[in-house]
Amino acid sequence: MHASILPLSTSNPPYSTLRPHSSSRLCGLQREAFGFCSPPQFRSRNLRAVPAKTHSRRLSVFSTSNTAAGNRSSAPASFDYDLVIIGAGVGGHGAALHAVEKGLKTAIIEGDVMGGTCVNRGCVPSKALLAVSGRMRELQDEHHLKALGLQVAAAGYDRQAVADHANNLASRIRGNLTNSLKALGVDILTGFGTIVGPQKVKYGKIGSSDNVVTAKDIIIATGSVPFVPRGIEVDGKTVITSDHALKLEFVPDWIAIVGSGYIGLEFSDVYTALGSEVTFIEAMDQLMPGFDPEIGKLAQRVLINPRKIDYHTGVFATKITPAKDGKPVTIELIDAKTKEPKDTLEVDAALIATGRAPFTKGLGLENINVETQRGFVPVDERMRVIDADGNLIPHLYCIGDANGKLMLAHTASAQGISVVEQLTGNDHVLNHLSIPAACFTHPEISMVGLTEPQAREKAENQGFEISIAKTSFKANTKALAENEGEGLAKLIYRPDTGEILGVHIFGMHAADLIHEASNAIALGTRVQDIKFAVHAHPTLSEVLDELYKSAKLNSHNTKPASEPVAV
């Protein structure tokens, strides 16, 4: 992924984190190990194709000889590659792995470091910091430890060692990812990629001569960079973005975090665990505006109120000046509605977590008549790029943060796989409502599908009823054994059909628990089916088990939708 930091002067997405996907940067590098260890010929040919908004289950079985040989031989000799991917982040990587599996001759162009935002400046190093903060929290929670009968002397940390852990993790994952691509025979082309015409890309380091390659198909996967609103001067020391914060060069006594979405929340978890005090600055009237309101309220009670955090909501930070000459960082706040000056804060540092802006400059989109929208590349539901006249551009796709559909690392990867499926003859539309999202605070927050207000709106428009089921972690044996009873799981479903519309979890290991629900949505499994699935006891997954079981369906629909198979 090209991800050097550029000053962005585009007119920008809302300041806050109104839409979770516009500000998120969560990832799962689920495929890198997989790609690395098993040679393609031994891999399962059963691809888990994700059906497009239908309830049918499809298993696509490919015959390698056919597809691979067919594709390769049918590619015109004039193309250097079947597929060129611009950007080696999680999206590009996922697409490349799948392309190789499908027998495409693939190259990936990277102008910065392999792995993109997620691996180098996002989810991966942040998980390292959050692992530290989680343990610090446990060790500092005297009450909790005492309840478990544990005695621990004062916990402390070495900042540099924590920072090294994050950095080492990023290098390691980056190494794995690079090796996996090399081992599969993906050509890694170094330099910034620019589209010079249909099916033609040039690449090269700035100042050196350009190389031009041709490809039957091109995928843009250039990702995003932190978005910094106007008036905010980022010096990388006291006024920082997540890029700097992940290096953990210092732990301020008091840090203001602008934006209370995923990124802001995760960093508040890290900083407060390491001893900082935090002030949130949020443009919306409520903190965590992107989350299901009920989950947001609970999260605020657990993640904000008892911690050394205060907040200003409904305000914009119009001007942030870094610390200089013994003066602290100053933040000028205005009322988001009246635009009246409201307050001035003096803090030790400010983290700008106002979302992410697409990194699409210099891609040469003008050469092919594409106009970005606030920097995002317009695409249809199959990730095909749409030009300024509203026509699809053949052989050009855009995945991941650059298209802005749902800015999550694993979304980029799933979109890449979807594109490769299309390239190899299988029509495929990714169901974005089945993509889970997670926020790795302590405890974690996760979600898939619609929030309650979204579901209510949809229900009203389409004329159906929705029902809500909730279970508490307080009733779960494993959670109580861990003394972590704080938590809630919430299911939004249709009582007439049993369709799952959304699941939201706040509680211990929520990020790992969500997949049962996201898989159910992806596969079209309904409540009446999944409630008969068995969960090991005692596990946290029983929270979901109870959730499904507590769902009440209209009486005519209580039978399982699909017959279980006896074996």
Place this chain on the structure above:
Amino acid sequence: MSHSHLLHTTFVPTAPPSLRRRLGVGAHLPRKPHLIQSKIREIFMPALSSTMTEGKIVSWVKSEGDKLAKGESVVVVESDKADMDVESFYDGYLAAIIVDEGLSAAVGSTIALLAETEEEIALAQSKKSSSPAPASASAAGGNDAPMVLEEMPSPVPAAAPAVASVSSNASAVGSAVHPASEGGKRVVASPYAKKLAKDLGVDLKGIVGSGPNGRVVAKDVEAALAAVNVGGGSAATTAAEVAKPSGVELGSVVPFTTMQSAVSRNMVESLAVPTFRVGYTFTTDALDALYKKIKSKGVTMTALLAKATALALVQHPVVNSSCRDGKSFTYNSHINVAVAVAIDGGLITPVLQDADKIDIYSLSRKWKELVDKARAKQLQPQEYNSGTFTLSNLGMFGVDRFDAILPPGTGAIMAVGASEPALVGTKDGRIGLKTQMQVNVTADHRVIYGADLAAFLQTLAKIIEDPNDLTL
């Protein structure tokens, strides 16, 4: 801090709960019909499960003054099982919140007042403020009105204006806004400092910040509170309303003033520290002689005693240590002798900082300055809350011996009695008249043991009986 015991229960028996719970599907416990036709109703902590004895207010969905419709969710309550929305049983206005978010209340106790009309909100608020601030355990409650309302439905209208000003005071407790963000006077305080100040009922405006650029940080708030701990320091931090001692009305029940509640709380808190006492008798002839000699230079007895104590503490650092968490203790790097002083309506402990290092003449001047400031209520927090060892002297009242309570956060306190002539037998078998003074040291036995105090007192006795070093 546990708040469960703090809920005032005056109103409990008068009316049945005016709330029902709402479960997911709508089942709710049957309730007795509402009997009282009062226009101001109490909202009670509902019983959300058969085992629930108290509930925690998770959040108020509505704010004071909001209109409520029957069936609307008002408050979220956490029981031993789950969190539930609680709905209003009546239309009306949420007039006053009595139990703030995050605090607990016993099942059946009043957590808020509901007014039927907008006009009655003020009346309801006056009722709220006339009951001792129930839940916050803070010193900032408005408890001036000494009246105890026995009955909700018959309010005294005249009480309303009188209490209105108090309720604005009390609202600081429940307000979720940041003092720093209020226009005009800015207080720069860190998020945790604000939270602590709110929880502990400390007014941030009176605190001098020790953080960068004068920012108030958590330890400043703690220090301000510690000053109250030592006894009535709040008189200096806030312009406290000091009750005039004249004209005590016999038979009346007087609620604690802010300062009295703080003292009460901290005295109770001191019971958590295992203390013990060691007494000693000093012969003070030499000290008295020295005092006579240098009195004209402005030296006071208090300064002499503080200096002597400080010099003894130099040799016994453990007696100058403090244990805060029960797991470790701190050898304090400075010897700051706090001396208890009775001031109008209370007691404060100005601190002679680094008393071991400062010469007796400067120390005496410093003491005079501190006492003047204390009388004028102008002491800065660090001038009354930084003590590491406390002296309390009742000798001037003729008290020959007494026993002091250890201020939380310090290791030892010395109670000093009067210097009085006594007939003593000497080692050479004669009887003589000597001036003697009894002291009694109370110490935290977790860190300071009997032998430590004995050794310290022996050193102090040597210094007092041969006091020439004091003037060096």
